[in-house]
Amino acid sequence: MTIQQRTNRWALAMGMLLTGAVPAMAMQVGIRDGYLAGLDADSVWAAAEKVGVKRLEVEVSPEFECRNLFEGDDRPYRIDTAENRRKLVEAARKHGCEIVAFCAVVRLVKDTPDEPQAEWLAKVAEAAADMNVPIIMVPLGARQIEEEEYVRRASAFVKRMGEIARATKVQLTVENLGTILNKREVLKPLMELVPDDEVGLALDITNMYWYGYPLDTIYELAELYAPHVRFFHAKNIKYPAEVRNEQRTPGWRYVEFAEPIPTGDIDFARIIEILARAGFDGDVIIEDDSLPKFDAAGKTRTIREGASFLREIIVEKTPATQPTDRSENGRPRVRFETSLGEFVLELRPDKAPETVANFLRYVDDGFYSGTVFHRIIDTFMIQGGGFTDLTTPKSTGLHPPIKNEAQQGLKNERGTIAMARTGEPHSATSQFFINVQDNANLDHPSFDGWGYCAFGTVVEGMDVVDRIRNVPTRPNRQMPGERSEPVDPPVIVGAQRVN
Numbered sequence: 318m319t320i321q322q323r324t325n326r327w328a329l330a331m332g333m334l335l336t337g338a339v340p341a342m343a344m345q346v347g348i349r350d351g352y353l354a355g356l357d358a359d360s361v362w363a364a365a366e367k368v369g370v371k372r373l374e375v376e377v378s379p380e381f382e383c384r385n386l387f388e389g390d391d392r393p394y395r396i397d398t399a400e401n402r403r404k405l406v407e408a409a410r411k412h413g414c415e416i417v418a419f420c421a422v423v424r425l426v427k428d429t430p431d432e433p434q435a436e437w438l439a440k441v442a443e444a445a446a447d448m449n450v451p452i453i454m455v456p457l458g459a460r461q462i463e464e465e466e467y468v469r470r471a472s473a474f475v476k477r478m479g480e481i482a483r484a485t486k487v488q489l490t491v492e493n494l495g496t497i498l499n500k501r502e503v504l505k506p507l508m509e510l511v512p513d514d515e516v517g518l519a520l521d522i523t524n525m526y527w528y529g530y531p532l533d534t535i536y537e538l539a540e541l542y543a544p545h546v547r548f549f550h551a552k553n554i555k556y557p558a559e560v561r562n563e564q565r566t567p568g569w570r571y572v573e574f575a576e577p578i579p580t581g582d583i584d585f586a587r588i589i590e591i592l593a594r595a596g597f598d599g600d601v602i603i604e605d606d607s608l609p610k611f612d613a614a615g616k617t618r619t620i621r622e623g624a625s626f627l628r629e630i631i632v633e634k635t636p637a638t639q640p641t642d643r644s645e646n647g648r649p650r651v652r653f654e655t656s657l658g659e660f661v662l663e664l665r666p667d668k669a670p671e672t673v674a675n676f677l678r679y680v681d682d683g684f685y686s687g688t689v690f691h692r693i694i695d696t697f698m699i700q701g702g703g704f705t706d707l708t709t710p711k712s713t714g715l716h717p718p719i720k721n722e723a724q725q726g727l728k729n730e731r732g733t734i735a736m737a738r739t740g741e742p743h744s745a746t747s748q749f750f751i752n753v754q755d756n757a758n759l760d761h762p763s764f765d766g767w768g769y770c771a772f773g774t775v776v777e778g779m780d781v782v783d784r785i786r787n788v789p790t791r792p793n794r795q796m797p798g799e800r801s802e803p804v805d806p807p808v809i810v811g812a813q814r815v816n
Contacts, residue, residue, distance in 0.1 A: 344589070344631045345813070346624050347372030347417050348603040349550075350385035356620075357613040360388040362412035368620040369714050371413055371683045371811075374454060374602050376420040377441050396444040406448055410810050413687025417600050418452040418548060419445055425470045427461035435477045442485040452599070454519045454548050456492045464497050471498075472510060479511035490519035490548045496567045499528035501541070508545040517547030521604070522588055523581075526554055529565040532582055539588050543595035550604045551627060553581025575607040578623040586630045593635040601627055628681050649673070650776070651680050652815040655690075656808040657785055660778025661815065662734055669722040669772035672736055672745070676772065679747050680812045684714045689806035692793070695786045696754060700737055703748035707806055708795070711747070718744045723761040723768035730755045732779055735771040742767035751775065753786045 348370045358364035365371045381397035395401040421441045459467045482489045555576035608616045651662045666673040690701035721742045729752050736745035761768035785807045793802040
């Protein structure tokens with residue numbers, strides 16, 4: 318995404334009209350890669366699948382290694398060459414993940430020049446541009462230098478970051494980290510040195526609570542910095558009631574009082590609403606420092622609950638930034654990215670409200686990422702959304718079955734999407750199929766008195782659907798007598814609400 322595209326997107330969110338602008342996108346939930354450790358998963362990709370969060374902020378070392386992207390005992394990924402970058406992109410895509418940001422830690426050190434770090438950061442930005450990673454988050458730390466020197470050098474470094482952003486067209490951000498950058502008198506002027514769409518703020522509002530600001534002041538600070546925000550970290554603290562609105566020393570008993578995101582002192586519904594009003598529509602990245610308090614199962618549960626909590630807030634509190642997932646007639650739309658191309662669905666909640674709500678829940682959970690079209694009949698339909706390969710059903714993240722709404726849904730005509738189910742009429746969960754020809758025999762009441770509920774239509778990319786229907790197939794080992802097993806199953810890379 319170019320800086321100009323981000324500028325256009327920002328302007329739309331603020332209610333301005335720009336020729337050729339692209340619509341605002343809804344916030345989405347991601348996670349910093351290091352927080353996927355300790356979940357009893359054999360790879361970072363399996364861990365992301367386990368917690369249902371597949372948008373990753375990836376830390377890059379000074380040697381261009383991605384040390385938190387583990388596969389067993391190996392750390393196989395780097396971004397120093399085009400081949401290594403391709404390898405990482407393909408691995409993420411294979412597992413239905415997306416790298417939405419790089420974390421590039423910079424430290425300003427006493428008696429050490431800063432330009433070598435700027436040159437390293439420029440190379441990280443070049444790699445990000447090559448990989449279509451839109452943002453770099455820069456924790457701008459200090460080591461053995463006093464505040465006055467830090468402010469002088471940090472100001473020069475941010476200006477240098479602006480040059481890098483302009484050269485690479487990658488959004489750079491500075492995180493409010495530590496005892497200096499959480500001071501209003503330091504951070505605010507720093508954020509005004511360079512345009513926000515070149516170097517913006519990676520806001521961690523909880524770092525300001527960590528610094529010692531009273532809880533009521535946190536919301537004032539969110540209002541102050543919201544126009545600068547281009548990236549956002551989420552974690553929480555639960556202090557004793559008697560000290561929440563007192564000024565505390567920086568870091569006061571932080572490890573002891575770190576708390577899961579939903580149950581801490583900071584009201585994230587209020588924070589996200591503030592950011593949305595200012596036009597922020599980027600990623601909300603989980604960075605939950607309460608995780609060391611839990612075992613693997615507890616860590617997994619805490620991340621999943623935090624992600625669901627944040628997604629619910631985003632849906633509830635950001636209506637101004639979310640009409641872009643609907644068509645002009647108000648119907649929600651979903652874009653599927655597959656290994657064979659993209660297609661867009663327009664859904665019909667007026668015809669099948671429970672079915673549409675169920676489907677969008679799976680979309681918002683990221684459930685469909687990494688699943689395959691496991692059953693394909695070129696004269697009938699393509700079916701997917703339930704298996705990670707031809708024989709492995711995806712069970713983690715399944716919700717209870719829904720009632721069959723076929724009696725009030727659409728007809729099963731070419732290009733419509735419908736819910737797959739077992740022989741029991743009210744058994745649909747995540748699996749769906751797209752009709753590649755008119756299948757009136759599936760319409761209510763069909764052969765069993767119920768039929769199959771169609772609830773939307775392909776409005777873009779029917780050629781991609783036809784590409785999927787035409788892949789080579791062989792006799793289906795799970796369904797004897799049916800030639801419907803794809804030799805190379807098309808993969809759903811991701812699904813999200815879009816314009």
